[in-house]
Amino acid sequence: MIYPVVMAGGTGSRLWPMSRELYPKQFLSLVGEKTLLQETLKRLNGIGTASPVLICNEDHRFLAAEQLRQIGLLDHNIILEPVGRNTAPAIALAAQTALESDADALLLVLAADHAIADAEAFRAAVRQAEPFAEAGELVTFGIVPTHAETGYGYIRRGEAVDTLFKVAQFVEKPNIVTANDYVASGGYYWNSGMFLFRADRYLEELKAYRPDIFDACQTAMKTTQSDLDFIRVDAVAFEQCPSESVDYAVMEKTSRALVIPLDAGWNDVGSWSALWELGEKDEYGNVCEGDVIHYKTENTYVLAENALVTTVGVKDLVIVQTKDAVLVADIHQVQDVKRIVSELKSQGREECRLHREVYRPWGKYDSIDNGKRYQVKRITVKPGEKLSVQMHHHRAEHWVVVSGTANVTINDKTQMLTENQSIYISVGSVHALENPGKIPLELIEVQSGPYLGEDDVVRFDDRYGRC
Known part of the structure; x- marks a missing residue:
């Protein structure tokens, strides 16, 4: 049986401001109606796989669980990495x-943030590779290059093994002259980072070439804990594990590596220019998402999240508007967006970490206004969900129900609020909010006080294990 293993890490720097540290690109709907993570799992339909195993970090756990739940694949199948240690340990x-x-x-190892236009070609490649993997070979999927690309590593193929090829060499990202030579030769593929191999065979190879990684992971898995839909490994043991990619740890050293050519419209969605390439263009080469009006504009990508964006007399630009940030970049220099993210981090700005709209396991909140000593949020609580029982040292809160039903507990008193009703929570009051209804609860929260940070919360009880 094939077990899909989906790597869902990421820092959210290359597609800022849509992608952020706490909401990276794999959780965004950038190429289709589903998110990149959901599309990755959706294209497995027809192969006949077991439930996927998702690997992500603590900060993204509830996002990952919700997206698996939406497509009916949440099955206590998310492994949480205490710290990032690259792909070989994962x-x-x-x-x-x-x-x-x-x-x-x-194991069919996949990245959560890749796009593949021809899903059937991908499935056919998996089926073709399956008997080789069953026989103990470690198969990697090499992307047939469409152009000279300096942003990818390459795989040089060796002698043919039936319909596959031995891996002759893994090559680092080349300069443009070398990349042109690779593509012209016809014997090189882009390194996709996707693999198919036996689980036991991989561990044997890892133990042979990187026993330190093997031992650390074995120790970390000896004392796992179940937490809702998550599997937690021994944090102390895993933190001792070296950080290494599967390429360096195993694939470059093993004598059993094979490569299967894959020509399926693969794209790692690694920049805004990649989304322009993937998008449906108008007669002037523009790709537009959202409320956009162009005049004398060419070869430009515009994403408008919640406002009208207009352009006049420009070309070769990327323009991305979100609720709290705007990016304007030359489409040929979008790889440098990560420098903006670095600058935001150095200034301690939250725009590199969070969106204005923040998702929580119980729903979401949107910080719609703020000023000195006050903040206004629009809060949405999913049916049947409940926020933690909590208290704040520095702020009071006023809740106004817009729609739905709220079950509110303040200290020892519980009451039901419906549309247009409100309630006040004073500083230091122990309180909780629950949606007992069948529709989403929408309310406006007005916070006031000398300190309004998200860390001003003491949790006494929480069904999501955040105490």
């Missing part, structure tokens, strides 16, 4: 998890 955790259910498990 795959080792997944391999050990899969072997607990199936001694013959095959």
Whole structure:
């Protein structure tokens, strides 16, 4: 049985301001109606796989769980990394998890943030690679290059093995002259970072070439804990694990590496120019998402999240408008967007970490206004969900119900509020908010006080394990 292993890490720097540290691109709907993560899992339909194993970090756990729930694939199948240690250790955790259910498990290792236009070609490649993986080979998917690309690593193919090829060499990102030579030769593929191999075979190779990583992951998996839909590994043991990619740890060293050519419209969605390339263009080469009006504009990508964006007499630009930030960049220099993110971090600005609209396991909130000693939020609580029982040292809150039903507890008193009703929570009051209804609860929260930071909260009870 094939066990999909989806790597869902990321820092959210290359597609800022849509992608952010606490909401990276794999959780965004950038190419279709579904998010990149959901599209990754959706294209597995027809292969006949087991439930996927998702690997992500603590900060993204509820986002990942909600997106799996939306497509019916949430099944206690999210492994939480205490710290990021790159792909080799992450795959080792997944391999050990899969072997607990199936001694013959095959791992199909995928990134959560790639786009593939031809899903059937991808599925056909997986089926073609499957017997080789079952026989103990470590198969990687090499992307047939469409142009000379300096942003990807390459795989040089060796002699043919039936319909696949031995891997002759993994090559680092080349300069443009070398990349042109690679493409012209016809013997090189882009390194996609996707693999198919037996779980036990991978662990054998890891133990042979990187016993330090193998031992650390074995120790980390000896004392796992179940937490809602998450699997937590031993944090102390995993923190001792070296950080290494699967390429360096195993694939470049093993004698069993094979590459299968994949020509399926693959794109790693690594920049705004990539989204321009993927998008549906008008007669002037423009790609527009949202409320956009162009005049004398060419080869420009515009994404308008919640406001009208207009352009006049420009070309070769990327313009991205979100609720709290605007990016304007030359379409040929979008790789440098990460420098803006670095500057935001150095200034301690929250725009690199959070959107104005923030998702929580119980729903979401949108910080619609703020000033000295006050902040206004629009809060949405999903049906049946409840915020933690909590208290604030520095702020009072006033809640006004816009729609739905709120069950509000303040100290020892509980009452029901409906549309247009309001309530006041004084500083230091222990309180909780719950939606007992069948429709989303919408309310406006006005905070006031000398300090309004999100860390001014003491949790006494929380169904999501955040106490």
